[in-house]
Amino acid sequence: MSYLELAGLQKRYGNSVAVDDVSLSVEQGEAVALLGPSGCGKTTTLRMLAGLVAPDHGAISLDGAEITRLPAHRRNMGYVFQSYALFPHLSVARNIAFGLEERGVARQEIARRVDEALALVRLAGLGQRRPKELSGGQQQRVALARALVIQPSVLLLDESLSNLDAKLRDAMRHEIRSIQRSLGITTLFVTHDQVEALTMCDRIAVMHRGRIAQIGGAEDIYDRPATRFVAEFVGRANVLPIQRDTQGRASVWEQALPVEAAMNTDLFVRPQRMRIVPVSEPVGEGMARLTGRVLRSVFVGDHVEVLVEGGGGQLTVEMPSGIAIPAEGAEVAVVWPHAESRVFAREAP
Ligand SMILES: Nc1ncnc2c1ncn2[C@@H]1O[C@H](COP(=O)(O)OP(=O)(O)O)[C@@H](O)[C@H]1O
Ligand SMILES: [Mg+2]
Known part of the structure; x- marks a missing residue:
């Protein structure tokens, strides 16, 4: 059994199926991209993993234990939302500390870990600023630090780079990938951007209409597309x-x-x-x-x-x-x- 297992996950909204029989095994330390066009069920899959949406069918297990019905706050997953979702009235440091305060971590320990997280995302010294006093790329890093500071079992990133301009996005891709690798943190990375998926992840799951059309390494997906959709969506043909x-x-x-x-x-x-x-x-x-x-x-x-x-x-x-x-x-x-x-x-x- 792999570290993280999604088995036959399904989620319906009314008559439409947002996620349809998604199964995926992720090894510890692996980074897997969920790649697909808007509306194909990427965010819903991520939210089921985080415990923010309950699946209609299927099961999720983490490190050998089933977590399908476990509430979000007991899953220890770091979630970076597309919109960053920072608290505007709190300082950067308090934003990052939030998850630790919720977990009742001692004050001194919080201060130490927040400083560590700030250094990790290269924002040392900016802890007292408000989010609006930071650039888009810096806010993105605060959101990442906030997800990492809780030492999550799994890091979930939802289109986290799509609000950045092209040059910054490219720099952040490499930065996030190197942080992910150095911490050896199991990561699910949602994106509609094939370059992002190809450059940031060990494996890619291409999603189409709520299903996984193909799972594989970048070269498998690119050179040996399993379906017409994959051939058309990834790269040019x-x-x-x-x-x-x-x-x-x-x-x-x-x-x-x-x-x-x-x-x-x-x-x-x-x-x-x-x-x-x-x-x-x-x-x-x-x-x-x-x-x-x-x-x-x-x-x-x-x-x-x-x-x-x-x-x-x-x-x-x-x-x-x-x-x-x-x-x-x-x-x-x-x-x-x-x-x-x-x-x-x-x-x-
Ligand atoms: N809360 C919701 N209520 C109704 N429909 C939803 C809800 N969330 C997502 N959907 C629908 O489910 C499908 C998949 O959405 P989503 O997972 O957000 O796709 P993606 O992240 O790949 O763009 C879409 O058709 C979307 O409209
Ligand atoms: Mg989405």
Whole structure:
């Protein structure tokens, strides 16, 4: 049994199912992301873990003991809310001390642990300020310190970085990840941002319509998506309709491709896995190939996106910048390792 176990959790609101049969095992010290679009049940799952929402079905256990019906204050979980939820009229230090005061920890011990927590999140010396006298990133750190100071069994973070600007968010990602690692604290991290999930966690659970669509490491999720939803939601993908000819062979853009020729399917290939080569170049072993015409190229800093058109459709190839980009209108071949091809059924409209 893992340190934290969610087994068949379900939560309904009226007729709609917010969380539907979610099971997840998290090892001690592991950081797992719940990644998915708005409304897919991430927050509800986190709130069930924290004891803020009661599941209709299923069980939660922590360190071998069932906690499904245990009240929130007896679970020892640190929760960082999306809105930070700091008390505006209390000093930073009192905000952080709150959970310790609730637990009846001695005054001197509180002072020592608050100082430690402030240092941990690099806010030493700012304990007497009010939250509104801090920047967004600093308030975020107060919320984190407040969750960590109780030495929680599990740290729960709900979209905790989404209110920060891009640069600060990037810095905080690394900072939170390194604190999480150095404390070895078991963490569930809710986000709709795939980069956040990929950079901050050991494993990712992709959620879709209240269910977990796939659980795995970043590379599993990215390179071996289990469902069409995962392939579309995580990273970018070229989606090319597959035609099936009368002999049952598959083609894309009326060019034969060695993929499965089932009806109503699309071929998915990541733009980064594709390369552009001269049409005259022989097709390498294990490579798939389509020919087309360069529509345009867009320089995006660290790479160039080349849009290629053929047979009425388009695809994007992501090439490292600095290498020669074919001119607009040029006939080119697009090649990729055949093993990078994924085929998914088209969804009913
Ligand atoms: N208290 C509530 N009452 C009614 N519906 C809710 C409540 N909380 C969440 N929901 C619904 O449950 C679904 C999942 O919500 P939530 O867990 O907040 O998703 P996420 O955090 O992934 O955006 C949504 O359709 C949402 O509208
Ligand atoms: Mg949410």
